[in-house]
Amino acid sequence: MRRCVIFLFVLLLLxxxxxxxxxxxxxxxxxxxxxxxxxxLAAVTDTTDPAxxxxxxxKWLAEYGKGDLAILAYELYVAHYAAEKxxxxxxxxxxxxxxxxxxxxxxxxxxFRLAAEKPDTPRMYSYGxxxxxxxxxxxxxxxxxxxxxxxxxxxxxxRVADLNSTIGYVHxxxxxxxxxxxxxxxxxxxxxxxxxxYPKSPYATNAQVMVADAYQQARAxxxxxxxxxxxxxxxxxxxxxxxxxxxxxxxxQEHLDAAEEHAKKAVDLLGKAEKPEVMTDEDWQKQKSLxxxxxxxxxxxxxxxxxxxxxxVEALKTASPLLKSYDYYYGRNLFFLxxxxxxxxxxxxxxxxxxxxxxxxxxxxxKAQETLGKIGGPAGKAPAKKRP
Numbered sequence: 001m002r003r004c005v006i007f008l009f010v011l012l013l014l015x016x017x018x019x020x021x022x023x024x025x026x027x028x029x030x031x032x033x034x035x036x037x038x039x040x041l042a043a044v045t046d047t048t049d050p051a052x053x054x055x056x057x058x059k060w061l062a063e064y065g066k067g068d069l070a071i072l073a074y075e076l077y078v079a080h081y082a083a084e085k086x087x088x089x090x091x092x093x094x095x096x097x098x099x100x101x102x103x104x105x106x107x108x109x110x111x112f113r114l115a116a117e118k119p120d121t122p123r124m125y126s127y128g129x130x131x132x133x134x135x136x137x138x139x140x141x142x143x144x145x146x147x148x149x150x151x152x153x154x155x156x157x158x159r160v161a162d163l164n165s166t167i168g169y170v171h172x173x174x175x176x177x178x179x180x181x182x183x184x185x186x187x188x189x190x191x192x193x194x195x196x197x198y199p200k201s202p203y204a205t206n207a208q209v210m211v212a213d214a215y216q217q218a219r220a221x222x223x224x225x226x227x228x229x230x231x232x233x234x235x236x237x238x239x240x241x242x243x244x245x246x247x248x249x250x251x252x253q254e255h256l257d258a259a260e261e262h263a264k265k266a267v268d269l270l271g272k273a274e275k276p277e278v279m280t281d282e283d284w285q286k287q288k289s290l291x292x293x294x295x296x297x298x299x300x301x302x303x304x305x306x307x308x309x310x311x312x313v314e315a316l317k318t319a320s321p322l323l324k325s326y327d328y329y330y331g332r333n334l335f336f337l338x339x340x341x342x343x344x345x346x347x348x349x350x351x352x353x354x355x356x357x358x359x360x361x362x363x364x365x366x367k368a369q370e371t372l373g374k375i376g377g378p379a380g381k382a383p384a385k386k387r388p
Contacts, residue, residue, distance in 0.1 A: 025138050025159060026104040029071050037064040044076060054080060071100050078110060087118050098130075105134045109166055116173045121181070125193055128174045132197040135160065135167070175203040179210055188214035192227055202278040205240060209287075212244045221248060239273065242266040243294050250298040251332070253305055263298040266291065290329075293322030297333045304336050312340040331362025338368060342375050350375060 031038040040060050047053040057080070061073040077093035094111040097104055108131045115124035139160065143152035174197075178190035188211050195207040208231055215224035225248060228241040235241075242262040249259035270292050275284040296319035303312030316337035323329040334357035341350035354375075357368035 025134065026106070027068055027071065027101045029068050031069075031072075037069065040064065041072060050080065050084070068100060071097055071104070074100070075107065078107060082110065082114055087114055087120070090114055091123070103134050103137060105131060105138075105163070108134060109170065112170060112173070116177070119177070121177045121190070124177060125174060125190060128170050129193065129197045131167070131170055135163070171198055171201040171203050174198075175201070175207055178207065184214040184217035185220065188218060188220070188223070188227075195231070199234060202276060205276055206278070208238070209240050209244075212241070224248065237269060239266040239269040240291065242269075243291050243298070246298040247294045250301040250305075256302050256305060259298060260302045263295045263302070266295040267299075270295070289322045290326065293319045293326075293333075294329065297323060297329065297336075300333070300340075301336050304340050309340040309344045313337065313344070316340065327360050328362045331357055331360035331364045331368070334360065335364040335368045335371070339371060342371060347375050 031041065037060070040056075040063070044053060044056045044060055047056060053076075057073060057076055061070060065073045074093045074097035078090050078097065081087075081089040081093065091111060091114070094107050097107050101107075108127055112124055112127035112131060115121075115127055139156060141156070143149050171194075174194045175191070178187060178194050181187040181190055191207040191211045191214065194201075195204050195211065198204060201207075208227075211227055212224050215221065215227065225245065228244045231241045232238050232245070243266050246259045246263035246266065249255045250263070270288060273288065275281065279287065296315050300312045300314075300316035300319060303309070303315060316333055319333050320330070320337065323333050334353055338350045338354035338357055341347075341353060351372065354368045354372040358365055358372060
């Protein structure tokens, strides 16, 4: 499809500046009405027979496709091969077009759709990132000489808004392909790329949480920490990543002061947080409860490690009901609660807590049983003075 056909050649110089002010993303390619190349291209577009269309298109490109005029032919090639499901050819001509016009957002989106349709996740992600880069370059583009800055900002805002539904599709398709990856390392890598390309996407928060979880599953904690720190550097109020770091550092007895600061700030921010638009009320309440539970549990663990047992008990008791649906976190929280109570020699309270921790399917089950054995009997004993 031709981007622009100007019917009166004498108006070219008048019309082009107006079009530029309309916020065109990518190059404007024009043909003079009635010119040989215009007539020949019209013959291509009017032809319904696919084989004949391709023959005429090859001829047009050979005779007239010099410089940016080739863009018009490449658009038609992409459309032709896309209709035939000839993905490789569509990609080939799409790349040629993007070589001439790196800001051709419509073509980049078309190639993204084809990759999603095939499906070809690596290629889809590559085109999705290119779409993001095109939009960012456009947003940063200064006004042309003689154009009012406020008017230019308004035009750009309107043009980007026109693309909202298209870009929303790109967000959803990339996010979906990422979280459906079966290998945790691959899932983490894909979702990290998505969150980096589209940090303001309504799916970015979910993607970030899934990246952290996937890196944990892939046994790559240092990558998880690096990702969370990078996300926090970009958004200092990202309580999701604060909880990730606080939970990891508290459990591993690392950077306890920083972990405590993150956990306290996360508790405060979660109390004021609004539901993300892509989450249902039910999912938001579950996620909010989980994050609050993890933040309070991290604070409790930090208090245990710093021998602040009374504070630990209060924090861990606050966390327990919030974590009850998650065996790993619930079992861990009960163990630390029981340990703190036992170390305070509140053995009557410690025993049932540790007994419950020993009944929960978590890595802390054996530790809870061991500690419970040490404080068993009528008199009971305080646990050894080593840290958990």
